[in-house]
Amino acid sequence: MPTSSRFAVAVHVLTLLAWAGDEPLKSDYIAGSVNTNPVVIRRILCALARAGLVTSQTGAAGGTRLARTASDITLREVYRAVEPREIFAMHRSPPDPECPVGMIIEKVLHRQLTEIDNAMDEVLGRTTIEGVMRSVKQPSRAAKSRRTTRA
Amino acid sequence: MPTSSRFAVAVHVLTLLAWAGDEPLKSDYIAGSVNTNPVVIRRILCALARAGLVTSQTGAAGGTRLARTASDITLREVYRAVEPREIFAMHRSPPDPECPVGMIIEKVLHRQLTEIDNAMDEVLGRTTIEGVMRSVKQPSRAAKSRRTTRA
DNA sequence: TATATTTGTAACAGCATTGGTCACAGAGAC
């Protein structure tokens, strides 16, 4: 289904990396936990690397590790790193510019969509990878540890 | 692109209907303003009708009109009416239940996604079709009229 | 009643995206 699962996988991967600490993880190993193909993992790791969230090393004894502290990586950054597309799409073809509604509806909608984007950013910015890891470690305390706020 | 434009079109359509008042509009006419095929419009109108937002009548002199006051229709309802799918998708195949992260990551993610959903609902619930129509009528006052709050 | 009009819906095609897979070049450890 064309709704991407990249965000879910990316959070999963980063949580594994945070869990591993300094030890670099191989795409093969990660793919095992996520239950998919190593190439799929490498593609996502590549996007995360471009966003400066992880660093990889090729060669034997290579692998990937976090480029920053887990507490410094918000889900907002993760989302932006792996989801290029906007949530909402505008009209496929431009509305009739002669119609009083059609001539301006896109501008009005765009403002709405920006507001939604901001709200999403705010919510995603509340949680860090460290927060997720804490929820994973202590499921019962999940509701609490999820509040690892920053800014 | 599998990101649907249905929400944008639905808001456009409902704004036209609000604009028209009691006069029923035909899918042909609406399609002209939206710049698409009448069947596409009818499909969306059908979803809106199922949600109780509009009523249609077949036959000559038929068409569609709002089933409720424009001030009583929030964008939240519009979104729910035409977008069946969740914004985020979970893992395609279930993560490894043996892995400490894999075994619980979906539950942790689900909580995040619910939070985002709620934030989106809140933002969308702020604006009504009447608010949109007002923004269309008075573009300069858009920022103000958009604040047609309810709840 | 007969006709014209309009919705509701099925069916199909074209296109884009996603994820899984293979293949292979390049980097790096030993």
Add this chain to the structure above:
DNA sequence: GTCTCTGTGACCAATGCTGTTACAAATATA
């Protein structure tokens, strides 16, 4: 030098979205 691992390109199947044609059912109007 060899082995291992990442980065990446290419391809495929599955899926979803939209545009289009076609047609039955409903309804106003003559």
